[in-house]
Amino acid sequence: MALACLEGQAEMGVDEAICDAPVNRYMLEPSPPKAAAMAAPAAAPLGPAMPVPQIDPVQEAMAAASAAPDLPALHAALAEFAHCDLRQGARNCVFADGQPGARVMIVGEAPGREEDQRGKPFMGAAGQLLDQMLAAIGLQRNHPDPGRAVYITNILPWRPPHDHTPTAEERAMFRPFVLRHIELAAPDIVVLMGRISAATLLETEDGITRIRGQWRTVLGRPALPMLHPAYLLHNPAAKREAWADLLELQARVRTLP
Numbered sequence: 001m002a003l004a005c006l007e008g009q010a011e012m013g014v015d016e017a018i019c020d021a022p023v024n025r026y027m028l029e030p031s032p033p034k035a036a037a038m039a040a041p042a043a044a045p046l047g048p049a050m051p052v053p054q055i056d057p058v059q060e061a062m063a064a065a066s067a068a069p070d071l072p073a074l075h076a077a078l079a080e081f082a083h084c085d086l087r088q089g090a091r092n093c094v095f096a097d098g099q100p101g102a103r104v105m106i107v108g109e110a111p112g113r114e115e116d117q118r119g120k121p122f123m124g125a126a127g128q129l130l131d132q133m134l135a136a137i138g139l140q141r142n143h144p145d146p147g148r149a150v151y152i153t154n155i156l157p158w159r160p161p162h163d164h165t166p167t168a169e170e171r172a173m174f175r176p177f178v179l180r181h182i183e184l185a186a187p188d189i190v191v192l193m194g195r196i197s198a199a200t201l202l203e204t205e206d207g208i209t210r211i212r213g214q215w216r217t218v219l220g221r222p223a224l225p226m227l228h229p230a231y232l233l234h235n236p237a238a239k240r241e242a243w244a245d246l247l248e249l250q251a252r253v254r255t256l257p
């Protein structure tokens, strides 16, 4: 019976236990209402309908992000931000790794299983490749010298179910947090790791294979779109382009005063 139950769950896509005890999410406090379109006013039999408060998650995100005076406050604001359902299904709010004072900041896409479990970005196979790529140009997470360290975050702080590609709504909702994150970490160079990062921060739909290696600007800082290490794992032939971009990054780091 228990086995049949497990098999049924596996068929529905339940592939991981995220806590030790079951949580009845119907008994949790409801999330605040979403965008106005979602909140249909209830018919009021005894008088005119009360106006429904209109909540725009992107505006809420902008307000929450800009109110954060430092990185710990931004982390707390992200963890508490209640307008995104991804939070319900994830184990950890994945904020950042590496050295916050680093001159290079890398922005990836979204946590996967390992990142969700460990609460840090780029922990799985793509993360290992990223570390090797960085080491090849003399950079390292947590290096004590800010000129040799990196600071790493993602567009989404929560692992999406089935590792789905972040949607336009999710990207728009977390963009203000990522921009504030960049502002507060104040790197000299931003690396836009992969299509989702580049599309979100540059607000472009140009493909990553087209714009990789071309310097752009994010919040007035030089920003380099690069091929995502997960892409390189599936397309090893593209490592040649990735290497060219790494050398470009290294050359720029060396010009920093």
Ligand code: URA
Binding pocket: 108, 109, 110, 111, 112, 115, 120, 121, 122, 123, 124, 126, 127, 154, 230
């Ligand atoms: N891919 C990302 O973009 N970010 C992670 O944290 C892990 C994999």
